Amino acid sequence: MAGHSKWANIKHKKAAADIRRSNIWTRLIKEITVAARLGGSDPRLNPRLRLAIDKATDANIPKNNVYKAIQRGVGYIESLNYEEIRYEGYGLSGVAIIVDTITDNRARTVAEVRHTFSKHSGNLGTDGSVLFLFHHTGHFLFSPGMSEDKLIEAALEADADDVTTNGDGSVEIVCPPNNFSHVKAMLEARGFKAKFSGVIMKPQVEIEFTGNDAIKLQNLLSALENLSDVQEVYTNAAIIDR
Structure with a gap:
């Protein structure tokens, strides 16, 4: 648990x-x-x-x-020259943040990301500064009330890496990123469709934030997610409503 x-x-x-x-x-x-x-x-x-x-x-x-x-x-239709850029930085109390972007203008994107961190009392870090705090993994989250034993059996048959039952009754399954589609298909064939799933950067340990600190941190995360070049934002912060 x-x-x-x-x-x-x-x-x-x-x-x-x-x-x-x-x-x-x-x-x-x-x-x-x-x-x-x-x-x-x-x-x-x-x-x-x-x-x-x-x-x-x-x-x-x-x-x-x-x-x-x-x-x-694949080049059959003319397209902008997109490139992927990952930024790493820190929020309130040094919480780790990863920002994945796809952009056709590197200078614009880094300026917007840096400004957003600074505006919300964060800092843009260097490559590798927080990446070691995360695992690149396939991830499935099932809502509370799911048949745990049958789900574990299905996950094992699908060659998932690990199954975790959380204190609130939800169940998480993780697998290698390159095996995500296979595990997803196997689980769904057994009737198990995750509420949330994807290939993500999963924090090794989460840090809980509540009250005003949670609000301030959420404002930073929201501002980053709203940038037009941003695809995903990951953090090791768990924002708790209390």
């Missing part, structure tokens, strides 16, 4: 992110374009592209938009 209010915390964080991300289609189209450029246009041979297409489907992006994004990625 682990975690104090994992389900409530993640549910709150995901709901807030969905509200803020009015440009979610733009972000996913960028991800599809880059994934196709790096790994080819066949989602059966390109796990990253397959995952991006799944996200686009969940976000109700039309198939034609997805097709055009893939065509841009």
Whole structure:
């Protein structure tokens, strides 16, 4: 058993992110374009592209938009020259933050990220300054009330790495990033569809924030997530509503 209010915390964080991300289609189209450029246009041979297409489907992006994004990625349609850049920094009390971006203008993006950290009492760090505090992993979170024994059995059959039952009854499964699609398909074939899933940077240890500190930190995270070039923001902070 682990975690104090994992389900409530993640549910709150995901709901807030969905509200803020009015440009979610733009972000996913960028991800599809880059994934196709790096790994080819066949989602059966390109796990990253397959995952991006799944996200686009969940976000109700039309198939034609997805097709055009893939065509841009492999060079059949003219496209902006996107590049991926990861930034690392610190928030309140030195909490670790990772900001993943896709941009066609490196100078603009770093200026916006640095300004946002500074505006909210944070600091932009150097490469590797906080990355060691996270694991790159496939991650599934199932809501409380799920049949734990059957879920564990399904996870083992799918070759997942670990299953954790949190104190609030939610269940987490982790797996290697390159095995995410396989584990997802195996779990869903057994009738287990995660409420939240993806390939993420998972903190090794989380630091709880409450009260005014939680509000200040959430303001920084929200501001970073609202930047047009930002794809994902990860932190080892657990913001608790109390």
